Amino acid sequence: MECVLVATHLNVRAGECLKVKGKILPEAKQFAVNVGKDDSNLSLHFNPRFDCYGEVNVIVCNSMEDGLWGTEERDTDLPFQPGDKTEICISLDTTELRVKLAGDKEITFPNRLGLENIEYLSVVGNFAVKAIKFS
Numbered sequence: 110m111e112c113v114l115v116a117t118h119l120n121v122r123a124g125e126c127l128k129v130k131g132k133i134l135p136e137a138k139q140f141a142v143n144v145g146k147d148d149s150n151l152s153l154h155f156n157p158r159f160d161c162y163g164e165v166n167v168i169v170c171n172s173m174e175d176g177l178w179g180t181e182e183r184d185t186d187l188p189f190q191p192g193d194k195t196e197i198c199i200s201l202d203t204t205e206l207r208v209k210l211a212g213d214k215e216i217t218f219p220n221r222l223g224l225e226n227i228e229y230l231s232v233v234g235n236f237a238v239k240a241i242k243f244s
């Protein structure tokens with residue numbers, strides 16, 4: 110099942126948190142949470158892969174500017190698994206984005222686009238969104 114959620118015209122400012130709550134589907138291979146200006150300009154592509162694209166239990170992060178992908182960064186400490194309920198909290202400042210995950214895990218990723226707010230959110234893949242919250 111490929112779940113898709115897209116939200117535009119957001120105004121999540123530096124220091125605020127964009128929370129995505131939901132459930133990773135039991136048969137999940139991967140999902141992605143994307144934030145940025147629009148679908149061609151992403152400050153963060155957050156992509157946990159359970160068994161996808163030849164990779165197992167890795168989080169891939171990247172950015173996209175004018176439709177072109179940047180350099181991927183990987184983290185092999187995956188704090189959740191298929192079937193889990195989870196919450197992902199993304200916040201940004203002028204230099205980086207912070208992704209807070211279950212079990213006090215935090216990933217930082219450079220704010221390569223230099224965006225000062227998040228206007229766009231999409232969630233794709235094997236993740237069923239239950240709630241979105243801004244704080």
